[in-house]
Amino acid sequence: MGVIGWTWLLVAASLALQAAVAVRARARATADLYVAEPTVRPAVSGMATASDWISAASFMSVAGVIAFAGRDGAAYLMGWTGGYVLLAVLLAPYLRKWGKYTVPQFVADRYYSRGARVVATGCALVVSFTYVAAQVRGVGIVLAGVAGVRMEAAVALGAAAVLAFAVLGGLKGVTASQVAQYLVVLLALVVPAVLVSQALTGNPFPPLGLGDRLTAEGAARLRAAPGAHLLAALDAALRDLRFPAFTAGAGRRADVLATTAALMIGTAGLPHILVRFFTVPKIRDARATAAWALLFLALFYASVPAVAAFGRGLLVASVEGARGEAPPAWWPRWQEAGLVAWNDRNGDGVMQLSGDPARNEVLVDHDVLVLAEPELAGLPPWVAGLVAAGALGAALSTGAALLLVIASGVAHDLVRGVVSPRLSERAELWWARAGAVLAALGAGWLALRPPGAIAETVAIAFGLAASSFFPVLVLGVFWKRATREGAIAGMIAGMLFTLGYVLWFKRVHPELDIPARWWLGVSPQGIGVVGAAVNAAAVVAVSLATPAPPARVQELVEALRTPREAAPEGVAAAAPPGR
Amino acid sequence: MRRDVKGAYWRANLRYIALLLGVCSAASFGAGVLFADALDAVTLAGFPLGFWAATQGSILAFVALVFAYVRLMNGLDRRFDVYEE
Numbered sequence: 175m176g177v178i179g180w181t182w183l184l185v186a187a188s189l190a191l192q193a194a195v196a197v198r199a200r201a202r203a204t205a206d207l208y209v210a211e212p213t214v215r216p217a218v219s220g221m222a223t224a225s226d227w228i229s230a231a232s233f234m235s236v237a238g239v240i241a242f243a244g245r246d247g248a249a250y251l252m253g254w255t256g257g258y259v260l261l262a263v264l265l266a267p268y269l270r271k272w273g274k275y276t277v278p279q280f281v282a283d284r285y286y287s288r289g290a291r292v293v294a295t296g297c298a299l300v301v302s303f304t305y306v307a308a309q310v311r312g313v314g315i316v317l318a319g320v321a322g323v324r325m326e327a328a329v330a331l332g333a334a335a336v337l338a339f340a341v342l343g344g345l346k347g348v349t350a351s352q353v354a355q356y357l358v359v360l361l362a363l364v365v366p367a368v369l370v371s372q373a374l375t376g377n378p379f380p381p382l383g384l385g386d387r388l389t390a391e392g393a394a395r396l397r398a399a400p401g402a403h404l405l406a407a408l409d410a411a412l413r414d415l416r417f418p419a420f421t422a423g424a425g426r427r428a429d430v431l432a433t434t435a436a437l438m439i440g441t442a443g444l445p446h447i448l449v450r451f452f453t454v455p456k457i458r459d460a461r462a463t464a465a466w467a468l469l470f471l472a473l474f475y476a477s478v479p480a481v482a483a484f485g486r487g488l489l490v491a492s493v494e495g496a497r498g499e500a501p502p503a504w505w506p507r508w509q510e511a512g513l514v515a516w517n518d519r520n521g522d523g524v525m526q527l528s529g530d531p532a533r534n535e536v537l538v539d540h541d542v543l544v545l546a547e548p549e550l551a552g553l554p555p556w557v558a559g560l561v562a563a564g565a566l567g568a569a570l571s572t573g574a575a576l577l578l579v580i581a582s583g584v585a586h587d588l589v590r591g592v593v594s595p596r597l598s599e600r601a602e603l604w605w606a607r608a609g610a611v612l613a614a615l616g617a618g619w620l621a622l623r624p625p626g627a628i629a630e631t632v633a634i635a636f637g638l639a640a641s642s643f644f645p646v647l648v649l650g651v652f653w654k655r656a657t658r659e660g661a662i663a664g665m666i667a668g669m670l671f672t673l674g675y676v677l678w679f680k681r682v683h684p685e686l687d688i689p690a691r692w693w694l695g696v697s698p699q700g701i702g703v704v705g706a707a708v709n710a711a712a713v714v715a716v717s718l719a720t721p722a723p724p725a726r727v728q729e730l731v732e733a734l735r736t737p738r739e740a741a742p743e744g745v746a747a748a749a750p751p752g753r
Numbered sequence: 754m755r756r757d758v759k760g761a762y763w764r765a766n767l768r769y770i771a772l773l774l775g776v777c778s779a780a781s782f783g784a785g786v787l788f789a790d791a792l793d794a795v796t797l798a799g800f801p802l803g804f805w806a807a808t809q810g811s812i813l814a815f816v817a818l819v820f821a822y823v824r825l826m827n828g829l830d831r832r833f834d835v836y837e838e
Contacts, residue, residue: 240808245789248807252781255812259777262819263770267826381809385799403799421793421804430786438781456837461826465819472816479808735763736835 177549180559181320188358188563189570191351216459218353220466223450225356227254227467228474229305229572230312230541233363234565235629236475238540240482241489246423247482249433249700250629251475253636255468256434257441262464265442266451268651268734270460275452276579277445277643278587284650286727287658288592293665295587297642298445300669302576302583303613304635305446307620308628309573310336313566314621315541315628318511320562325511326622333618336573340581340610355571360474362564367477370484370551375404380480395551396487408487415494417529420483426689432700433633439706440636443643446572446579457737485543488550493536496525504549513539540627573617577610584609625680630699634676637702641668645710653717654728660717668709675701762833769825773818780806780814 175183232254240247274280277298282291313332317323323331364380371383374392388407393400398407409419418424441447451460492502498518501509508514515537516525528534545565548557585605590597597605624631642665649656649664676698679687689695696704722728733739784792789803797805830836 245804245807248785248804248811251808252785252811255815256777256781259773259815259818259822263773263822382798385805387799405799405801405804421801422790425790427786431782434781434786458823458827458830458837461819461823465816465823468819469816472812475812476809735766736759736833737830737837738835 175555177555177558178321180556181316181562182559184556184559184563185321185566188567191354216454216462217466219450219454219459219463220468221356221470222352223447223463223467224470224474225352225359225571226446226450226575227471227572228356228359228568229632230309230565230569231629231632232474232478233359233568234312234315234544234561235541235627235632237478237482237485238543239627239629240479241486241543242540244418244420244423246426246430248423248479249430250437250633251478253434253437254441255471255475257438258464258468258471260438260442261447261451262461262468264648265448265651266460266464267457267737269448269647270451270454270457271734271737272730273452275449276582276587277448277647278583278591280452281646281650281661282587282591284727284731285646285656285658285661286724287662290658290661290665291587292592293662294643294646295583295591297638297665297669298583298587299580299613300673301635301639301642302445302579303616304620304638305632306336306573306576306580306613307617307624308631308635309569309576310614310617311621311624311631312541312569312628313573315511315513315539316545316562316565316569319508319513319542320545320558322507322510329618329621332569332621333614336570336577336617337610337614339570339574340577341607352571355567356470359564359568360470362560362567363474363481364477366548366551366553366557366561367481367484369553369557370488370547371480373551373553374484374487380477384480384483395491397491404487405483408483411487411490412529415490415527415529417527420486426695428695429689429692429697429700432694432696432703434700436637436640436700436702436706437633439644440633440638440640440702443639443647444636445583445639445643446575448643448647449579481544481547485547485550488547489538489543490527492550493525493538494527498523498525501525502550504546508539508542508546513542540629577613580613581606581610625676625698633699634680634702637672637676637699637705638669640702641672641705641709645706645713649710649713651731651734654731655717655722656713657717657720657723659720660713660715663716664709664713667712668705671708672702672705675705758833762829762835765829766826769822769829773822777815777818781811785811 236250239250269280272280274283278291278294281294282288310329310332313335314325314329317328317331318325367380368378371380372378374388374395375383375386376389377383377386385405387401387403388396388398390400396407398411405421409421412420451463454460454463496502498516505514517535519535526535545561548561585602589605590602625634646661646664679698785807789807792803792806793801795802
């Protein structure tokens with residue numbers, strides 16, 4: 175059986191498993207649609223959070239971005255893990271203590287304002303929608319490249335699959351299958367990484383194999399000297415072709431700093447992750463859940479740099495100097511899908527890679543690398559099938575969780591919360607479904623015109639979350655004086671600033687999207703950190719210029735600061751029975 | 754809880770947060786980006802140190818930090834008698 179056969183088999187098996195769990199736990203009432211079961215232990219809810227988290231961006235795109243950007247791409251690793259430190263210390267326990275179900279509800283209560291709720295909901299919709307589009311693109315790439323479906327049809331199928339997942343399961347259904355889902359995705363990344371690491375370096379542990387010496391077989395595959403260190407051999411091969419060294423990157427320091435920071439604070443402002451912490455049983459569970467989630471993510475991300483380096487090395491060795499009329503075996507399917515291309519600039523019939531854009535003949539979509547890596551490494555076809563199944567699972571579960579944020583935003587926060595408070599449960603469920611369907615359609619449209627690699631599109635979603643939610647949430651907890659007017663101004667200013675910057679470089683003037691033209695040297699992926707600063711400045715300035723929040727709200731904020739009220743001192747002595 | 758006791762609890766929490774976020778920044782923005790080139794001069798087990806800090810070391814530090822925060826805060830909650838059973 176070939177790669178395509180194995181892919182369909184493993185995809186069908188994993189989808190059947192997840193569909194079975196989802197249908198069994200099918201949402202019957204709206205409360206079930208939004209809220210995870212309240213009684214799970216922190217380690218379990220941490221794993222479920224990790225599973226919600228690992229999307230097509232983490233699974234197939236981060237390794238691709240790192241493969242081509244080298245050390246600069248580590249911004250994604252540091253940002254997406256460091257964000258959990260911010261989440262644990264700045265937000266999770268306090269949001270839990272507040273005890274609401276969604277981010278817009280928290281904003282509405284803390285900022286005593288329906289207007290703030292509407293603005294927060296709007297921001298959540300924009301963030302989640304951008305993020306969903308990236309997931310739909312991920313499903314499309316898998317179906318188009320691995321399973322040989324046409325890209326447009328593949329994206330349409332992707333949107334339909336994400337939608338079916340969300341509407342059938344609800345978060346409850348998704349939670350029920352999340353632990354299994356996490357394990358499937360982890361295995362789908364780690365098993366191929368172990369096999370490649372073993373083949374190239376003889377070290378079966380990818381995080382260490384990355385630094386190890388090449389075996390004779392590995393050296394032959396990478397066309398390097400046996401016994402050389404893998405990273406040194408990769409750096410040398412790339413330098414020969416005038417690319418920046420893998421371990422150094424292009425050295426755009428301002429952008430790496432900005433992108434890392436934007437992804438960190440975006441992580442801590444992401445509605446579909448925050449919602450997890452509203453529903454854990456205890457405040458200390460909220461801290462522990464964030465810690466466990468990060469641990470499970472670290473297990474996953476530990477292999478990602480290795481997958482990136484192995485993939486880049488194998489790609490260069492496979493393509494550079496190949497005859498155009500007899501391309502490598504993995505090439506034609508991806509070419510048909512339009513995700514790799516060869517343009518024989520000098521007409522010599524040979525495929526040539528170069529760090530000089532004027533001489534480079536080969537274009538490879540960054541998101542292809544992880545999927546193609548098993549074949550590049552000469553692994554059996556079931557491995558490529560496993561990777562494809564893992565990528566689909568990651569995209570579908572995250573996409574579904576995000577569609578639920580959109581559905582609840584439309585139905586619960588907008589229609590019931592603002593337009594028609596006496597909406598029946600049934601009608602609310604229909605509004606939720608309508609919102610999800612519309613979002614899926616829009617996401618399919620955007621997925622065919624993506625602003626960049628999946629991880630880059632997701633990074634933009636994070637930048638939007640960073641510049642709309644994070645400052646308003648953190649100041650809401652840590653600064654009693656933050657007012658309704660300040661919050662509304664902050665969210666609008668941050669969102670408009672970041673959205674404007676992104677649209678300018680991605681839609682209005684895509685030809686200007688080069689480092690020399692970026693403002694302060696910060697890419698659209700990293701601008702969210704500036705947006706967050708704009709937001710925070712607006713909150714502070716406008717809050718100080720407007721009347722302080724009502725005493726009731728200030729007391730509530732005060733109460734957030736302790737997990738529970740301690741027994742008043744000397745209660746027993748002061749109030750003896752019968753007095 | 755008396756107001757000054759409550760204030761002491763909150764200040765202790767803020768000190769922990771500042772400490773942890775400081776270490777978090779040093780590991781990522783410091784070792785992983787700003788000083789990565791300097792650290793790259795040292796190679797350990799086949800890894801240039803700055804590259805290792807950016808791709809693996811910082812993540813290990815983050816994991817240690819969040820679990821440390823869980824422990825520190827559980828201790829603080831007990832000391833101030835606000836621990837949830």
